Amino acid sequence: MAxxxxxxxxxxxxxxxxxxxxxxxxxxxxVWQHIEGGLPAPVAPAGAIIRPIxxxxxxxxxxSLLFGGIGWTLLTFHQKIETLSGIVEDxxxxxxxxxxxxxxxxxxxxxxxALSSDKSAAAAxxxxxxxxxxxxxxxxxxxTAAAPESEITIYENGVVPEPExxxxxxxxxxxxxxxxxxxxxRATLLPLNASAPAFKLVPEKQRLSKNIAIKAVYAWQVRQxxxxxxxxxxxxxxxxxxxxxQTDMRxxxxxxxxxxxxVSFETGLEYRYRAExxxxxxxxRYRRGPGGSQFEYQxxxxxxxxxxxxxxxxIPADTIIPENEPIELSIKTRQVVSSINLPLAIRLSTPxxxxxxxxxxxxxxxxxxxxxxxxxxxSTSSPYFSFPGDNPPNVAPSTRQSVSAGVVxxxxxSWRANRHMSISAEPYLMMSASxxxxxxxxxxxxxxxxxFG
Amino acid sequence: MNTEExxxxxxxxxxxxxQRTLYERFKNQMFVQCLRYADSRExxxxxxxxxxxxxxxxxxxxxxxxxxxxxxxxxMVNTALQQLRKNQRLIPTTQIEHVPDTGDDDPVIQAFEGxxxxxxxxxxxxxxxxxxxxxxxxxxxxxxxxxxxxxxxxNVSTSKSQLLRAKEMLRKxxxxxxxx
Numbered sequence: 001m002a003x004x005x006x007x008x009x010x011x012x013x014x015x016x017x018x019x020x021x022x023x024x025x026x027x028x029x030x031v032w033q034h035i036e037g038g039l040p041a042p043v044a045p046a047g048a049i050i051r052p053i054x055x056x057x058x059x060x061x062x063x064s065l066l067f068g069g070i071g072w073t074l075l076t077f078h079q080k081i082e083t084l085s086g087i088v089e090d091x092x093x094x095x096x097x098x099x100x101x102x103x104x105x106x107x108x109x110x111x112x113x114a115l116s117s118d119k120s121a122a123a124a125x126x127x128x129x130x131x132x133x134x135x136x137x138x139x140x141x142x143x144t145a146a147a148p149e150s151e152i153t154i155y156e157n158g159v160v161p162e163p164e165x166x167x168x169x170x171x172x173x174x175x176x177x178x179x180x181x182x183x184x185x186r187a188t189l190l191p192l193n194a195s196a197p198a199f200k201l202v203p204e205k206q207r208l209s210k211n212i213a214i215k216a217v218y219a220w221q222v223r224q225x226x227x228x229x230x231x232x233x234x235x236x237x238x239x240x241x242x243x244x245x246q247t248d249m250r251x252x253x254x255x256x257x258x259x260x261x262x263v264s265f266e267t268g269l270e271y272r273y274r275a276e277x278x279x280x281x282x283x284x285r286y287r288r289g290p291g292g293s294q295f296e297y298q299x300x301x302x303x304x305x306x307x308x309x310x311x312x313x314x315i316p317a318d319t320i321i322p323e324n325e326p327i328e329l330s331i332k333t334r335q336v337v338s339s340i341n342l343p344l345a346i347r348l349s350t351p352x353x354x355x356x357x358x359x360x361x362x363x364x365x366x367x368x369x370x371x372x373x374x375x376x377x378x379s380t381s382s383p384y385f386s387f388p389g390d391n392p393p394n395v396a397p398s399t400r401q402s403v404s405a406g407v408v409x410x411x412x413x414s415w416r417a418n419r420h421m422s423i424s425a426e427p428y429l430m431m432s433a434s435x436x437x438x439x440x441x442x443x444x445x446x447x448x449x450x451x452f453g
Numbered sequence: 454m455n456t457e458e459x460x461x462x463x464x465x466x467x468x469x470x471x472q473r474t475l476y477e478r479f480k481n482q483m484f485v486q487c488l489r490y491a492d493s494r495e496x497x498x499x500x501x502x503x504x505x506x507x508x509x510x511x512x513x514x515x516x517x518x519x520x521x522x523x524x525x526x527x528x529m530v531n532t533a534l535q536q537l538r539k540n541q542r543l544i545p546t547t548q549i550e551h552v553p554d555t556g557d558d559d560p561v562i563q564a565f566e567g568x569x570x571x572x573x574x575x576x577x578x579x580x581x582x583x584x585x586x587x588x589x590x591x592x593x594x595x596x597x598x599x600x601x602x603x604x605x606x607x608n609v610s611t612s613k614s615q616l617l618r619a620k621e622m623l624r625k626x627x628x629x630x631x632x633x
Binding site for chain 1: 467469472473476480481482484485488489497498501502505506509569570571573574588592593620623624627
């Protein structure tokens with residue numbers, strides 16, 4: 001400001017005199033409240049005793065623990081967990097009951113195995129008698145009604161008896177035909193599924209009252225994951241690599257209660273949309289059986305809620321196909337999941353303005369309201385097979401509901417545009433606990449195939 | 454806590470009571486200043502709020518030379534200019550300015566013989582933002598045209614012409630008021 005004075009005309013003098021000492025204008029009380037809200041936490045006077053933990057602290061921590069505990073309990077009951085020994089026992093009984101093949105049951109491991117997340121341990125549980133040589137000659141069970149006294153016919157050494165008449169309906173009824181061999185149990189315990197980091201923008205209208213702010217949430221992420229699985233089923237061999245892409249979007253509203261300049265509690269409701277695509281490329285060896293030339297691959301989803309069958313058909317019955325002809329399939333599936341999330345978190349902010357850093361941690365309760373699996377496309381490189389009629393094959397969509405819980409953590413920054421609005425941005429990580437069973441985690445959690453010819 | 458020095462030390466130590474005292478001591482004076490720069494009372498309160506946040510945040514930069522009130526006043530002016538820039542209301546030199554028509558039968562002008570300062574504030578708020586800012590800086594804050602030009606990123610001749618137009622417009626408004 002220049003200290004030099006320039007000559008004033010009449011108007012200028014008038015203005016200066018009019019405002020000289022004029023202080024008769026008073027701002028509203030809310031101005032100080034807003035100023036105080038942007039100030040660092042007040043310094044405690046010297047000698048102050050340690051303040052006891054406020055009830056809001058305790059309530060927030062207790063609520064987070066409570067939600068986390070309830071969620072974990074629900075998860076435990078939601079996902080059905082079968083022990084290795086139970087699966088083996090069940091399949092063994094089926095084989096013995098249907099085929100009376102004692103030799104097969106003797107080759108199975110003793111039913112004393114427990115769930116293990118150790119793949120090597122699981123692999124070590126495979127029946128030792130199923131050597132590679134024996135695997136080549138593993139009996140192939142046709143999907144056929146066969147003789148009245150038995151639904152399953154086992155062929156030894158590839159010797160195929162005369163085909164017998166059968167009804168198409170019976171031959172395609174999966175529920176009626178049990179697995180001829182037990183699936184090698186592969187229960188995989190995944191304590192955490194971590195999602196890739198994403199960013200969310202949170203415009204926040206501040207200060208509806210002294211301590212409440214409403215925020216809107218939008219987040220978007222795309223991630224890709226590759227899973228490898230090397231199946232040990234004698235009937236199948238997998239080509240490794242299920243490539244998965246996932247689009248994840250969220251939108252929601254939240255409320256933040258500020259205890260002081262540093263601590264605040266957040267909750268709200270978020271809607272989450274997730275679209276996931278996975279590609280499965282199983283490879284099988286062809287075995288001819290009675291009743292025609294068909295090969296069927298069955299894709300099981302969690303809890304067998306949605307069985308997807310892919311049938312290759314259409315080659316002439318007299319076509320000569322070499323034994324052990326490898327058949328590769330490419331099946332692209334798509335799943336859409338919608339869910340409603342209820343987060344409850346504590347946020348610790350730096351006492352600075354207008355830029356603030358913060359960390360957020362808490363519990364997340366999720367209600368998943370829909371799930372649908374469909375085949376987008378299916379193809380095969382085999383010259384001997386083609387997909388029937390419509391491609392991709394029709395799949396009856398399935399719906400499932402579930403409740404789960406987990407934790408949510410985030411580190412971010414916010415910028416206060418003015419006393420009414422601030423904008424936050426944070427990469428966030430959400431982890432949820434889940435248990436899965438089967439060969440592949442995620443969409444396809446159990447695989448089985450039946451070949452019949 | 455009475456003396457300015459005690460208040461200052463208390464504010465620097467983060468004492469909320471000292472901060473409140475400082476605010477109460479200067480709020481009216483600074484609010485009048487904000488009203489002269491703003492379009493409305495609400496905007497003036499916004500400027501006041503932002504200004505005091507800066508005061509408390511940057512209080513350690515006050516060197517003690519000159520009165521504390523003068524230093525706070527300077528912060529308020531800078532805050533007002535920043536607000537106007539952010540809202541893009543400091544009109545560039547090439548833009549045709551719109552002069553709001555207050556009307557000959559504006560009751561504020563007709564009742565002008567009352568509280569001069571209060572009515573002056575309303576007349577100032579009726580001026581375009583660019584005119585009003587230059588008028589405030591030159592007449593009431595004592596800036597030179599060169600300093601105004603640097604502050605507003607315009608040239609000196611523009612500052613002079615804006616001042617002339619502001620005074621002419623204000624004079625007409627005052628004449629209308631005084632002659633009624």
